[in-house]
Amino acid sequence: MKDFQRRLTERFSALRDSRQSAVFFVEHGLDDDELTELRAEVRARLRFHAVDSGWWDDNYLSLLVAATEVGYRYRGSGTDFWPLLEEELGLELPPVGRQRIKDLFVRASEQFRGARPPTTAWAEAFHLIAWPITHALLPLEFHRPFAATLANLRVGMSDSDEATLYRAVRSAAAYPTARFATFLEDLGVVVSLTRSVLWREGYDLSPEIIGRLSADLEADDVARRGVAVARSIQRAAKAGASGPVQLPALTKTKGALQLRLTNDALLLEAGFPLLDATIAPRLRTSLRRRRFAPQLWGITARVASDQLLSGLPFPLKFTALPERNAPLFPDLDGVGLEAQDLAVLHGFDLELAPPHLFAVSAEGDVARQVLGTTITGHRTYWVLIGEGDEPIRGCPTVGEIGPLRCLQLAPDSAGGARALAQLGFDVRRGVSVRFAGTPSVGRADDIPSFVAGDQRVLVPQRLSGDEALVVHLNGRSAAATATEVVRVAVEPGEQRLRVAGETDSREYVFRGVGALPPVAASVRLELRSEERTVQALLGGRFSFVVDGAAPIDGLPLTIDLEVGGRVFTATGALGPVPQAVSSEHAVLKTLLDEDVRDFVSGAEAVTLRARVGHIAVAAWELERFVRPCWWQGRDEPQLLSEGGPLRFGVVSADDPVSKPTEDGLRSRTYLLAPIEADHLQFGALAPFTTLCIAPKRLRLSDLAVDGATKPRLERRRRGSRGGVGLEDLVEAYLRWSLAETRSAIGEIHRGQVAARIEEWMTEVCCGPEWTRAEVTIPHKSTWSILEQVCQAMALGRDGLTELSDEQETQIRQLAVAEVRRLLPTLWTRVGPPSDLGDDDYEVLDGAWTNAYEALAARYRARGQTDAADQLGDADPHESLERWDEAFVRVRERVELHALAAMLLPSDSPARLMALEVGTMTVDEVADELSAWATSARRSFGGSAPTRDALKASYALWVAPELALTTDWRAAIDTLLVERSVARATRYLALRAREARWGGL
Structure with missing residues (x-):
């Protein structure tokens, strides 16, 4: 015992001297075996020395640690703490002994600057046990509420001071118990624990207690989930925030299930309510950028983000039930979302574990989930149960959905009534009314809302004969029979409408609001x-x-x-x-x-x-954009300005990177460009105020620019001795890409020359192997590429049916159009690995069958019955493996895998490939590139490029006009020095063009 007293004295003294904050006796630093030995020693000594004896004045720390350990494990209101401690110590503790333990805590706290219970109602009511529970720091009972509080934290910790963080934690604690509220009173403890648990580092706390708390939080499924959510949000906030991060207000997006019976097949659908108009657009854009299509709980087929946020039901396809406490979106951390978006997505909640009860509609094809426990006895219900659940006798089967079975329950039948009672539902057959007309303003709210001043029609339900209902609202009453209705005036605020029949009554609550909220355009x-x-x-x-x-x-x-x-x-x-x-x-x-x-x-x-x-x-x-200098005239153009005509020269399409010369030879197509335009007088745009002149009539072969002379390229800013540097190429590229044209031929030829110069720029920046790989890129939409892949693989082709080339083309076009109509979100679900189910592959085969039949119908309408019969008998069935191979080929071509393999650093392609750059502005792409550069900064030769340099580099490829408003000349240094930047910006630019061409 004396050895424990010495060791604990040294331990708590060291903690006291090493920090300014309080010491907690749960920070004793003993392992499990040592704690077991300490308890045994305390129990043995208490047989010979009573708690109130003077012997404990010199050996009290072991007793306090034993009491603190009970406080750490304790779960309760406070009345049953002492029985647990008596069992731990092996003796009864009279009131004098309990007071003695408190006095020892007070003495030890004075000696080692120990923690003191906050002044709260609970701590004053339980002033004795408040000491061991306070010294337990974060008892097991607090683990779940503390983890939930951290998950609801609405600020980024890295940019918050102690006061701001403490206020945020208090706000995030929803309805704390009296004991947990007492714990939250200590600012220093709350802030230290928050930072220590989320960052796994000790902040004014010992590493041993942080390790113990982290292990215990991990051992609790619910607490582990809350801490994981909180760490995910804080990591994103720390990585992406340039200032304080204010996360969206605390909210839960509760999803609901419904069953749909269609074509004798039973579908389980889920839906989430529409998000607030201030949150939804940002989140939708962010998810689209990354083509986020999650597998719910990690077990369903992928769901497009647009479906998640649309407010409409979507089908759930799965073959197994999720594990207990499995997160709804298990792959959020790898998506690279910002903290604001993670906070919203972590608030999504959907429960799939059976059983679930559904109320069937009057048509019998849709059943919506019942969320309460009180149901009416005048409807039919469906129940979903698991494979291992006990079957319900006397109830017909509606269908099966993966591992779930759906049964029909009728409250009127003995079996149905018994089953509903076993499931915990209270069946009532009381009065019932409904609000007719347009639905409520807030459909997803628990309380329906209507516009104040409107009149709603109340229709009685399930009345027969002379039965009547009496409606009471705001001191007024009205009666209605089965053939009558009651008109109700909606007043502002919450209203309680009571409906009474001969034997029962019921209250309906609704709310009057000032005006309709703005309706988001579909x-x-x-x-x-x-x-x-x-x-x-x-x-x-x-x-x-x-x-x-x-x-x-x-x-x-x-x-x-x-x-x-x-x-x-x-x-x-x-x-x-x-x-x-x-x-x-x-x-x-x-x-x-x-x-x-x-x-x-x-x-x-x-x-x-x-x-x-x-x-x-x-x-x-x-x-028409008017620059400080402009072109006038068609036959003999002049370059004019407010100060008069300016000098200009000619650049031939055969030598497109040369400087404009006044005596230049004019080829079939040429460029007119200013000579020595004063930047100070006319601005940075003046040198690129150019005009492309082309003949009015040309043969198609004359439009080619293969004859353009390729200069000797040098990887430097300016070329020397006849060579061309990157800045020379960029200037020529801007002259040709921004040139005005007066004819379609001139526009086509100008674009071809600009593309050739761009190819040379790419070779200098990204390397010749990259340039060669770009040649293989198809400038087609994803669906057009699918047609090409189907042609190359003879996919959907019946080998026993002879087809002409024209017929094959028509069938492919018809089939792909059918697939595009029936599976619009196909490309978010294909692999590898593929998330397509058997029914999806049936749709694919059916599309080709329908294409043959549609073409046969065309021939039959022309009277070509033999050809029509031959086409109608075709069987284009394909294996699942062949379809998967085709989709992999399409994705490789669409995502430019040949180029992505050359991106540097080697772990960056996945992040850049996931971006949906087609609908992103240059500034949005610059933000993503800046985040990428921060994560890949160790691979650069120097410091990470600035956002402005990245924006200018990207704008050169996709928005030359915008590039002129940036410091594009400084960006040239970045493109020359950092090949990884050049390739990343070029890759995203090509992806943006693919989307512009309809590729994604």
């Missing part, structure tokens, strides 16, 4: 171009995105171009939203034909209007 059009000019439209730099809350497919898109009193129109079909619409899109490409381009090229302003069916419309005014 489909909207968002401009994504940095430049809103006529030049951007004609130069292919103008784009917008058709977006929606869900992946809707097949909507018609109409684009009108109004200029000079004339309106040009083009219409076509959209694929699944979101979809980028640029000059490469079929509708806009059809609109901007040669005649329209010639007409628009001289216009000062145009109006572009886009319509998506009758759902959404947007219009943009595009004006």
Whole structure:
């Protein structure tokens, strides 16, 4: 005993002298074996020395540690602490002995600066046991509420001072018990524990107690889940925040299940309520950037993020039930989301563990989950039970969903009533009414809300004969029979409507609100171009995105171009939203034909209007951008300014990187560019105010630029002795890519020359092997690539049916269109590994069968019955492995795997490949590149590039006009020195172009 007294004295003295905060006696530093020995010693000494004897004055620390350990394990209100301690010590403790233990705690706290109980109602009511429980620091009973509090923390710890963090923890503790509220009173303890548990480092606490607490938190499933959520959010906040991070307000997004019976098949669907309008757009954009499609609990087929956030039900496909306390989104940490988005997603909650009860609709095809325990006896119910659950006798089977079985329960039958009672539901057959007309404002709320001032119609239910109900509201009453209704005026605030029958009564609660909340548009059009000019439209730099809350497919898109009193129109079909619409899109490409381009090229302003069916419309005014110097005239152009004409020269398409010369030879296509334009007078844009001149008539072969002379490329800023450096190439690239044109031929040829210079830039920045790999990239949509892969693999082809090349092409187009319509979210679910189920593969085979039948119907309509019969008999069945192989090939081509394999550092491709850059602005991509550069900073030759340098580097590839507003010349140094930056920005730029062409 004396040895324990000596060791503990040294331990607590060392803790006292090493820090300013209080010492807790649970920080004794003893292992399990030593604690067992200490308890045995205390029990043995208490047989000879009473607690109130003077012997304990010199050997009290072992007794206090034993009492503190009981306080650590204790769970209760306070009345049963002493029996547990008496059992631990092996003797009864009279009131004098209990007071003696408290006095020893007080003495030891004075000697070692020990912790003291806070002044709270609970601590005063239980002033004796408050000491050992306080010295237990974080008893086991507090582990779950403390973990839940940390998961609900709404600030980033790394940028919060002690006071801010403490206030946040107090706010995050939802409805604490009296004991837990007492624990929360100590600012220093709360802050130290919060930082120690989440960062696994001791902050004014010993490493031994932090290790013990962490191990005990890990051993509790619920506590472990809460701490994991909190650490995930704080890691994201620490990594991505440049200042204090304010997370969204504490909220839970509770999902619900429903059953749907369709075509004799039973489906289990889930749905989450719509998020707040201030949160949903940001979260939807963030998830789309990373193509986040989670497997719920890690066991379901992947669910597109748009479906999660749409507010609409989506099917759940699974073959096994999730493990107990499994997180809903188990793969969140690897997605790279910001702290704000993680906080929202961690608030999503959905319970799948059976049993679940569902109320069946009047049509009998949909059953919605029952969340309460009181149900009406006038409806039919379905119940979901697990494979191992005891079967319910006398109840018919509705169907099976993976490992779950669905049974029908009728409260009117003896078996159904007994089963409902066993499940814990209270069946009542009392009065019932419903609000007719439009649904409530807040459908997902527990209490329905209606607009104040409206009149709602109350319809009695399940009345027969002369039965009547009496409705009481705000001191007024009205009666209604089975054929009558009651009109209720909605007043502001919460209302309680009581409905009484002959034998029963019931209250309905509803709320009157001031006005309808804004309704989010189901489909909207968002401009994504940095430049809103006529030049951007004609130069292919103008784009917008058709977006929606869900992946809707097949909507018609109409684009009108109004200029000079004339309106040009083009219409076509959209694929699944979101979809980028640029000059490469079929509708806009059809609109901007040669005649329209010639007409628009001289216009000062145009109006572009886009319509998506009758759902959404947007219009943009595009004006001709007027620079300090400009071109005038068509036959003999002049470069003018406010000070008069300026000098300009010629750059031939055969030597596109040469400097403009006044006596230059004019080839079939050439560029007019300023000579020595004063930057101070005309700005940085002046050297790139160029005009591309091309013949009005040319053969297609004349448009090729293969004859353009490739200069000797040098990996340096400026070339020497006839060579060309990167800055020389960039200047030439900007001159050609930003040039105005007066004809469609000039626009095509200008683009080809700019592309050739860009190829040379890429070779200098990224290396020749990268340039060679780029040649293999297909500029097609994902679905078009699927057609190519199907052709290469002879997929969906019946080998016994002879087809012409034209027929094969038609069948592939029909089949892929069918797949695109039936499986719009296909590319979020294919692998490797693939999350497609048997029914998905049936859809794929069925699409090819339907394609053969559709083509057969065409031939039959033409009277070609023999060909129609041959096509109708085809059997294009394919194996699952062949389909998976085809999807892997498509994904490799779409995600540019050949280029991703050359990205540096080698662990960065997954992060960059996951980004959906097609719907991101340059600034948004710059933010992602900045986060990537921070994580990969050790692979750079120098310090990590700045965000401005990364933005300028990326803008050079995708938005040359925007690049001119950045310090692009400084970015050239980064592209030359850091090949990893050049490849990363180039890769994302190519992905953005693929999306612009409809690739993603």
